[in-house]
Amino acid sequence: MPVTQAHQVAAAKRLENVRYAIRDLACVADEVIKQGHKVLPLNVGDPLNFDFQTPPHIVEAAYKAMRDGKNGYAPSPGIPEALEAIRGEATRKGITSVQDVFVTSGVSETVDLCISALVNPGEDILTPKPDYPLYSAVLCKLGIALNPYDLNEDDAWQPELADIERKRTPRTRAIVLINPNNPTGALCSRQMLEHVAEIARRHNLVVFADEIYDKLILPDSNGDVTPHLAFAAVAPDVPCITFGGMSKNYLVPGWRIGWGIVSGDATAVKPYTEGIHRLLRARLCANHPEQYAIKPALEGPQDHLIEVRRKLRSRRDLTQKWCESTPRISCVEPRGAFYAFPRIDIPESDEVFVKELIRQRYVMVVHGSGFGQKPGTQHFRIVFLPDERTLTSAYAGIAEFIRERYS
Numbered sequence: 517m518p519v520t521q522a523h524q525v526a527a528a529k530r531l532e533n534v535r536y537a538i539r540d541l542a543c544v545a546d547e548v549i550k551q552g553h554k555v556l557p558l559n560v561g562d563p564l565n566f567d568f569q570t571p572p573h574i575v576e577a578a579y580k581a582m583r584d585g586k587n588g589y590a591p592s593p594g595i596p597e598a599l600e601a602i603r604g605e606a607t608r609k610g611i612t613s614v615q616d617v618f619v620t621s622g623v624s625e626t627v628d629l630c631i632s633a634l635v636n637p638g639e640d641i642l643t644p645k646p647d648y649p650l651y652s653a654v655l656c657k658l659g660i661a662l663n664p665y666d667l668n669e670d671d672a673w674q675p676e677l678a679d680i681e682r683k684r685t686p687r688t689r690a691i692v693l694i695n696p697n698n699p700t701g702a703l704c705s706r707q708m709l710e711h712v713a714e715i716a717r718r719h720n721l722v723v724f725a726d727e728i729y730d731k732l733i734l735p736d737s738n739g740d741v742t743p744h745l746a747f748a749a750v751a752p753d754v755p756c757i758t759f760g761g762m763s764k765n766y767l768v769p770g771w772r773i774g775w776g777i778v779s780g781d782a783t784a785v786k787p788y789t790e791g792i793h794r795l796l797r798a799r800l801c802a803n804h805p806e807q808y809a810i811k812p813a814l815e816g817p818q819d820h821l822i823e824v825r826r827k828l829r830s831r832r833d834l835t836q837k838w839c840e841s842t843p844r845i846s847c848v849e850p851r852g853a854f855y856a857f858p859r860i861d862i863p864e865s866d867e868v869f870v871k872e873l874i875r876q877r878y879v880m881v882v883h884g885s886g887f888g889q890k891p892g893t894q895h896f897r898i899v900f901l902p903d904e905r906t907l908t909s910a911y912a913g914i915a916e917f918i919r920e921r922y923s
């Protein structure tokens with residue numbers, strides 16, 4: 517028998533900074549589950565974990581496609597009827613300078629492809645801080661140094677324009693704008709989009725407009741709704757890729773269907789778009805049968821959204837009230853998506869807080885340091901998707917934990 521010696525297989529060094537706090541906490545939760553407790557997952561933005569159901573006509577469309585034998589590879593950019601429906605959606609959103617659209621395996625793949633096709637070694641892109649961790653994970657994977665700009669909590673988590681100007685260098689290629697935002701729930705005003713467009717024009721930056729939550733807009737405390745504005749509609753001349761998808765608006769995160777809408781001046785975006793298509797071809801295609809649900813989703817009945825927004829509004833209000841009435845906690849009211857990002861004033865790290873909360877109260881939220889935050893501040897992210905009864909009991913548990921641990 518040959519003598520074998522076990523050598524450890526080291527992972528690539530550039531992965532050292534890849535963090536995905538949302539899922540990393542699962543290890544702590546596993547300990548607690550092994551002890552026989554049920555953990556309430558307020559950490560993952562999956563509506564299907566709670567009382568939200570995929571609209572049946574969307575499921576039927578994918579099922580029919582499978583029955584009809586649409587089970588081979590799809591064209592690399594996506595099937596024509598889906599591409600046409602996405603162009604129609606762009607028009608409805610007021611995006612007048614569409615140059616290309618393509619379908620991906622979730623917005624996660626759009627992000628990966630669009631960054632990979634743009635950034636050379638030594639260049640960077642500006643990402644928001646706190647961030648959605650996928651962006652920094654992709655950048656680390658590519659060996660690109662992170663260049664985060666601050667979102668300003670004192671200004672309802674809007675991008676801090678002065679910080680964008682400070683952080684931009686001649687090697688900066690793009691800026692990421694997540695609107696509505698994960699993890700803060702913030703929504704950008706027209707004026708803010710115009711300011712960002714002006715910076716992009718002046719410095720020749722591509723804008724990655726991640727608008728995956730664009731149909732989940734919530735009213736303010738007076739009941740007024742600020743409609744979502746697509747960045748590309750406000751700045752048709754700026755090279756932009758709008759990221760959209762089925763996961764959140766159409767309640768099918770497990771299907772992995774997303775897309776990119778390229779807009780801006782046709783000549784300016786042409787070489788970049790060709791680069792994206794090279795990568796689209798190299799990875800063959802996005803999930804095929806599910807693409808047949810894109811047109812029925814975008815063009816069919818939208819009734820489920822009324823119900824989804826009604827539930828989210830009620831749960832957001834409950835969350836906000838709890839934040840306002842709980843010592844040591846304050847929160848900018850979320851205006852979109854289903855996340856709240858309260859600030860917490862405690863004498864230890866928010867990571868310790870979150871881990872002990874799982875161990876002692878079986879409630880899982882994500883620490884602000886997992887998303888990046890201003891030094892000296894501490895936060896945690898709540899996913900407010902569960903029903904009111906579940907949230908009320910979870911919040912009572914968190915409040916009690918805070919009282920016992922910090923008074």
Ligand SMILES: Cc1ncc(COP(=O)(O)O)c(C=O)c1O
Pocket residue numbers: 561621622623624625648694697698726728761762763769772773774
């Ligand atoms: C801001 C943001 N972008 C992208 C994604 C990834 O979405 P998808 O399921 O389409 O990959 C998420 C998922 O939570 C998100 O919050």
